[in-house]
Each structure stands twice: as C-alpha cells, then as structure tokens.
Amino acid sequence: MKTIIEPFKIKSVEPIRFTTKDERIKILQDAGFNPFLIHADDVLIDLLTDSGTSAMSSDQWAGVMRGDESYAGAKSFYVFEKAVKKITGDKFIIPTHQGRAAEKILFSILGGPGKYFPNNTHFDTTRANVEFSGAEAVDILNEVGKHPEQNAPFKGNMDVEALESFIKKVGKENIPFVMLTITNNSGGGQPVSMQNIKDVSSVCKKYKLPLFFDACRFAENAYFIKLREKGYANKSVLEICQEIFSYADGSTMSAKKDALVNIGGWLSMNDEELAMKCRNLLIVTEGFPTYGGLAGRDLEAIAQGLEEVVDEHYLQYRIRSTEYLGEKLMNNGIPIIEPPGGHAIYIDAKRFVPHLKPEEYPGQSIVCEMYIEGGIRACEIGSIMFGKYDNDGKLIPAMMELVRMAIPRRVYTQSHIDYVAEVVIEVFNRREKLKGYKITYEAPLLRHFTAQFAPL
Secondary structure, three states: OOOOOOOOOOOOOOOOOOOOHHHHHHHHHHOOOOHHHOOHHHOOEEOOOOOOOOOOOHHHHHHHHHOOOOOOOOHHHHHHHHHHHHHHOOOEEEEEOOHHHHHHHHHHHHOOOOOEEEEOOOOHHHHHHHHHOOOEEEEOEOHHHHOOOOOOOOOOOEOHHHHHHHHHHHOHHHOOOEEEEOOEOOOOOEOOOHHHHHHHHHHHHHOOOOEEEEOOOHHHHHHHHHHHOOOOOOOOHHHHHHHHHHOOOEEEEEOOOOOOOOOOEEEEEOOHHHHHHHHHHHHHHOOOOOOOOOOHHHHHHHHHHHHHHOOHHHHHHHHHHHHHHHHHHHOOOOOEOOOOOOOEEEEEHHHHOOOOOHHHOHHHHHHHHHHHHHOEEOEEEOOOOOOEEOOOOOEEOOOOOEEEEEOOOOOOOHHHHHHHHHHHHHHHHOHHHOOOEEEEEOOOOOHHHOOEEEEO
C-alpha cells in the first residue's frame, strides 16, 4: 500500500482554540515578537519543539498508574533501569528530570576553563551547559552538512579528520570527552551513519578519550541507518540501537523526545568513579539516585515509551510524516534543509528571505509571519539562538539561518500538516514584504527563550 497510516487509534482529544489574524497580531506584539512567550492556548498548531510534546499511549498511561512513589529503591526505577540498559548496554543509569539536567551534572564535573568538548553540532542547552562551566563547545560538522541545498544521506556526520586535527591542536588532556548528537538537531535533524559513529569511536580509542552520545533521537537515527546504510536493512531497529551504543562510553538523554514522554531523562555511563561523582551531584540538585527528580510514574512511562519507540511501524510513520511536509514545501519552491530530517523540517531562511541580513534575523521574521498568518508556532535556529558578539559588540552570525518546525510525536494528523504547508506557502508567496527584527532585550545565556524584539 502507498498510504502509510498512523499506527494508532485516537482515544482522547484536546480542543484547539481558533484565533483571528487581528488577534494574533496583538498577541505577538504583547509577547515581544517572541513565540516562546505566547500562551499555548493562543497557538493553533504548535511546532515550537518536539520536546515533551508527545502524546502518550494507553500502555504508558497504565504505567503512570503503576508508578511506585517510594523515595528510595522504588520498583519503578528498576523497570526504568532495565529498559535503558536493554538499549544502551551501559552499566550505570542515572535518572534526571530532563536532558539538560544530565548535561549540567556531566559538564559541571568534567568541564571548566581550558577544556574543550568537540561535537558534530551542540544544541542550545548542551552548548549553554558547556559554556556555563567555563569550557568551550566546538562544532566539527562534516562539510556537506553545512549546505542546506545539498542532498546527502548522513549530513549529521562529524568530520573525523577535523576531529583528529583538533585533538592534536589543543591536546587530548584538555578534552574530557567527545560527543555525538544523534540525530543532529542543529544541523537539521540529520542522521549520523553507523560508519561515522565507528570512525569517531576509533579516534577516541586512539587518544584514550571517552565518547558520549547526546541521544535524544537515537531511535530515529537508527531507523535512518536501517533505510540508508548498507548492511542494516535486515536488522531490527533495536539491534541497530544496541550497536550504536556499543561504540560509546555513555549518553545524556532527554526522554522527552524518543522515549515518548512529557518529562524525564537520564545520564548513563560505564565509568564507576564518574558515576559515583555524578550521583553525588544528583543528590544535591535532582534527588535520590533511584528517582533523580522524577516521580515513579514518570519512570514507568519512560520504560514503556522505550519499548514503543523502536517499533518499526511507528518509526515508518514518524519519518514519513516529516518527509511528507518537506516534500509539499519543496514542490512549491520553498528552500529547506535537504533531505527532510527526522523530527522536524528546517526552512533555509537565507534563501527564503535573501533581502534580510543575518543581523536582521531572517528566521525570526519568518517565524513571526507564520504565527500571524496561521497561528503556527515555530522556532528560529540561527543567529538569535547561536549568534555571538565580538569585542566591539558586532554580531557574529550563526553558520546557518534556519526556521525549525518540530513535529510532536503522535499529536497531529495529516490534515494538520496540510494546513501547515498551506500557511508556509502563503508566507513564501509574499516573502519580499517580510521585514527584519532587532533585539530589545536579551539574557546572557539561552537568549532565544526570553528575548524580546521589535520589527525594523
């Protein structure tokens, strides 16, 4: 059959509040032209993030009712631990309330001034936690991944030769570990190949450096490997996941993505001494090591979500749904990162509004116009999220100017996605009229969450 249907039935529905264009203009103004500051009830289709926005299954809700809320040694922890070990094979599993908590613990212990953390591409909270420790986050993306218009199967790969050159340049003693983000979120939700994972692992072993995964979308990455990489077509997604993690020494995880839950995460590793240090800091900041800032019901939901996320019918639907939106946009001449990624479609703002300079924040212009036109909330991933200032206060632009439309898991139907495409096409048809924005307020870290803007 050519039609790929949702591998689930809808059992509960949530109403959407409709707004008029005039209402949305006022709402956006009141939010300082930052979609992060818009009340969710005023959003028609919410594509701001796929983090924590999934719809949970009936089995996950059943797990919520099974949750053991004992402070120490709750049986729900051991259900969670078993599910994570089944996929990662790691010895020490430390629950956290979400991925950035795992990052905060890890980089607080291993980071600091004079340290460097290479990654294919750090995402926002990872970079912020590295920099907050005083260390430097270094992106070493392969060349094809830097060109949105070029089509390649694994644009999320790390440049292995550049990694080795960087290790020699700064000294392995100044690199606590190497990290790979799978899939590469900042790079367009693009997958990392198994061969690249192996090659990065080999370099790490050569220089005796640990390798950690930012594993938020590990199952989507594994499914891309199954579809695109020779030798994996007949392997199960679970088997591919297990091989992926076998090349690493640990992982940080936001379970709000590929564990299909609304809150939760983990920090996993094989180093017993490091695990002890992490657990000690966990107790200070998150909670006892068998709950780590989560309720027992959350641990149960994560464990069930990890069973469901490696189901190939789910992943086929998930990847194809994203690809469907990408194809509709490309067929109408809209420039996106090609090929479509796993969890989101990324509009190439530089080509969408070429008349706007990076310092006029072209991605923010598109994001605001999408909300005004159709009540759709999306996210700028460009010089607002990743731009920096030089010593004279001049903007150092991000490598790419993007708009991310992240699709929540098991939430929207095909008609919702058709509507999204129609809105984006309408904005694109009058793109010459779009104006830039300036920042009127910004925080020193993660400014995109709370910044305020004014139209130029």
